[in-house]
Amino acid sequence: MRSLTHPATTSQLSRRVGISLASTSEHTRVLRTAGLITTHRTQGTALHTLTPTAHHLIAGASLGPAPSHHATGG
Numbered sequence: 001m002r003s004l005t006h007p008a009t010t011s012q013l014s015r016r017v018g019i020s021l022a023s024t025s026e027h028t029r030v031l032r033t034a035g036l037i038t039t040h041r042t043q044g045t046a047l048h049t050l051t052p053t054a055h056h057l058i059a060g061a062s063l064g065p066a067p068s069h070h071a072t073g074g
Helices: 010-017 021-033 052-062
Strands: 037-042 045-050
Touching: 010 021, 010 045, 021 037, 021 045, 045 052
Parallel strands: none
Antiparallel strands: 037 045
């Protein structure tokens, strides 16, 4: 998902992550189904963009894990 912090076509994304176009298409389909990207098609070109939900997930992931609040016996 981080590879889409800047919108990209399927070809651009394929080059960014170093996988085949077919694999890139499958990954974008899964991300789109999960509501994490939107895809706009114009003249045979698909432009993929992260949704606000995906941006929030990426921002949260970069903060690291949440602190544990386990009660300790003492």
